[in-house]
Each structure stands twice: as C-alpha cells, then as structure tokens.
Amino acid sequence: MQTDKKLSNVVTEEDRANGVKDEFGAIYSPDGKRLLKGVDSDSYCINPGTQVICDYAFDNTLWHLGSHEEEESVIKSEGLACISIPDTVTHIGRGAFSSCSSLTNITLPKSVTHIGKYAFSYCTGLTSITIPELVTNIEDEVFRNCEGLTNVTFPSSIMRIGDGAFSFCIGLTSVTIPTSVTHIGIFAFSYCIGLTSIIIPDSVTHIGADAFYDCRGLKSIIIPNSVTHIGDSAFRGCESLAYFSVPDSVARIGEEVFNGCIALKRIKVSGKNNTYDSRKNCNAIIHTATNTLIAGCKNTIIPDTVSQIGNGAFAGCEGLSSISIPDSVKNIGSSAFSGCDGLTSITIPDSVTHIGDEAFWGCSGLRSITIPAAVTLIGNRTFYSCNALSEIHIPAGSYDKFKKLLPDLESKLIED
Numbered sequence: 001m002q003t004d005k006k007l008s009n010v011v012t013e014e015d016r017a018n019g020v021k022d023e024f025g026a027i028y029s030p031d032g033k034r035l036l037k038g039v040d041s042d043s044y045c046i047n048p049g050t051q052v053i054c055d056y057a058f059d060n061t062l063w064h065l066g067s068h069e070e071e072e073s074v075i076k077s078e079g080l081a082c083i084s085i086p087d088t089v090t091h092i093g094r095g096a097f098s099s100c101s102s103l104t105n106i107t108l109p110k111s112v113t114h115i116g117k118y119a120f121s122y123c124t125g126l127t128s129i130t131i132p133e134l135v136t137n138i139e140d141e142v143f144r145n146c147e148g149l150t151n152v153t154f155p156s157s158i159m160r161i162g163d164g165a166f167s168f169c170i171g172l173t174s175v176t177i178p179t180s181v182t183h184i185g186i187f188a189f190s191y192c193i194g195l196t197s198i199i200i201p202d203s204v205t206h207i208g209a210d211a212f213y214d215c216r217g218l219k220s221i222i223i224p225n226s227v228t229h230i231g232d233s234a235f236r237g238c239e240s241l242a243y244f245s246v247p248d249s250v251a252r253i254g255e256e257v258f259n260g261c262i263a264l265k266r267i268k269v270s271g272k273n274n275t276y277d278s279r280k281n282c283n284a285i286i287h288t289a290t291n292t293l294i295a296g297c298k299n300t301i302i303p304d305t306v307s308q309i310g311n312g313a314f315a316g317c318e319g320l321s322s323i324s325i326p327d328s329v330k331n332i333g334s335s336a337f338s339g340c341d342g343l344t345s346i347t348i349p350d351s352v353t354h355i356g357d358e359a360f361w362g363c364s365g366l367r368s369i370t371i372p373a374a375v376t377l378i379g380n381r382t383f384y385s386c387n388a389l390s391e392i393h394i395p396a397g398s399y400d401k402f403k404k405l406l407p408d409l410e411s412k413l414i415e416d
Contacts (some may be wrong), residue, residue, distance in 0.1 A: 048086045173195060209233055291306050340360075358382060368393065
C-alpha cells in the first residue's frame, strides 16, 4: 500500500485545531489517515486505515507542531509498553516513539517504507527490532540510546545506516550488516560499549567519522576491499582493537583514526593500495605521495623516508613508551603525540622545523624533551598538561629564541 502523496508527517496548528479524538484520547486527522498524537496509556492499538504516524506522536515530553519545535502539549508515554500498528501504516515520523522507555517489543508491519529520525531514540526498554523489507535507509539517531537493544534484524533492502543510528546502544554485542549497505554514517555505532564483533560486507564504500567511537569491546574488524573512505576518529576509543588491515580500495583515511586504541599493536596496509603503505613493516599507515605517517601504534617504527608525522598520528597511544624519530622528518603535526602517557622522554631530530598545536598535549609521563635549533615554530598548547615535564633541552646560545617560542615554559629551558 502506498501513502497518499499529500499526507504529511508534520503536525501543524491547523491539524491540531481540526484533529479528531478517538475514545482513548488519541488525535487523528479528520480522514483518519494520520495519527497526530498518541495516548497516555500502557497499551494502544492504532486505528486501521492509518497511513502515517506523525512526528513525535508518542514522544513522552513534546508534541512538536510544524517546524517550531516548541512544547505544545506534554504526553506521559513512559508507560507505553505495547503498541499495535496496522498494516496500512507506511510512514513512521520523526521521534514518533522517542523516550517510550517501557516499550520492550514492537512489530513493524511489512507496509512500512520509512522510519523517521529519532523514531525510537531513548526507548531504553526495547530489546529487539526487525526492520521491514521496504525500508531502504536507517535514519539518523533512530535507535539512539536504546540501551536494552540486543538484537537488530536488517532486511536486504537497507542501503544506508545513518548518523548516530545506533549510538549508545550499549546492549548490542554483535551486528551483521546486510550486503545492500554502502554507507555507514558518522557516530553510527558510537558508544556501543558491548559490541565485540561486527561484519561489514563488501558493499560498503564509506565509513563515517567516529562511526565506531568508544566501541571499547571491539577486538577485531575486517575492512572489506570495497571501502574507499574511513572518516576521522572512526575507531577512536576502541581500546580492545589489536590489529587493523587496510585493503587495496581505501583512498582516504581521516585524522586520529586510532586515537585511544591502547591495545593496537599491528597495522598493515595492502601492498596493492595506491594511496597508502606500511613500508618496511613499520606497523603504521603512511600516505605514499607525501611520505606522511598518518596513523601509528605502540609498535610503530618510523621509517627513515617519512617526512611528516601527521595530525593525531599517535594520539591516545598510551602504550607508546619510546619512539625514535628519524632525521628525515621535518614536521610534527598537531596532536601528533597527544595523550601518550607512557612517553617519558623524546628527542626531536635536527631536521624538524615545525611542531604543531598540542603535539604533546597530555603526555603526563613526559619528563624531558630535546628540541633542535632548526625548530622555528612551536604551536599553541604544545606541552599543555605535561605535568611531569621538568627539562626542555635546547642548543647552547638559543635561550632567547626558545623563550619566545615557549614563553610559559622558560623556567624549564636547559641549554646544552
């Protein structure tokens, strides 16, 4: 059944004025095709013939009207534990069941083609969901904070998993993404702290920024040879992840992709990748054209052909206790070693001229650092929160120069 094109999921002032209440207090459009507002009850059967469940219909705090997103009426739907949706419904609106925390199970009819953003967000009691076959997109934040959700069944029609779609679903332990999906949005599975395994099919081309942020139980993930894009901080905080392999297809990897991956000990790039490499088995990802090391781990050995250490390359690498920077390196990027708590000392080679903002921010164990005369620029907050830092070794005769570059650390400067 197709929804009439004129039917809107947005409730207007006119809709409210003309709405018709049923015997339970739910409000429908005069033709009965749109459910405008749900009920304050532990169970409800939506009337047969309904095609659209409008935006925020059962939201337990707000009933939004039009685009104003202002509080018009309060619905106390925390107690809604059972809902029956007829097989005439094709469209579930934005936030329709948001914050229905007592809802543990819901059966979506096969007729549903669209589930709006936030539709089931904060349904903390929801344990399982089966997405109907006619749905093609999992919209943004649709299941955000469904903390009790342990099982999701995807149809083979899904092409896109939206931004934050399953963020904070802490009960999810495993996910199998169907072979129809091409796009995993930003923060899609972020903060799914119980997630230990996920299967990404070889249809996926795009993994968004922070897609698996703080999935701290995720021990391994296989990136298929279809992915071309991995966004910034995509695996940030995946503290159990031990191994990562970059396939041939990847053409873009964002910054700080492994920030906080404290267990990561092995990184390998396919020898057939045209954009990146892990030359000399260095346990790092190097952008081939620019010789920039963009991501490393606690076992990285920086090759002597690297000219730059990229922004956030070793950020949050708490297990990094020492690192040798070769004299081929000219620039150390912003946040390159931020949060490397295990570093106690580091020597910057004579080739380096530029140290970026917050390059060593939060290196709480860092006690001494040697900076060469060639350095002409040191960014903002480079040594911020390096509370143990007591010695900054500089060449003889360069005190005045480094006093200007590090005005807040003048007392720690030592001429050698």
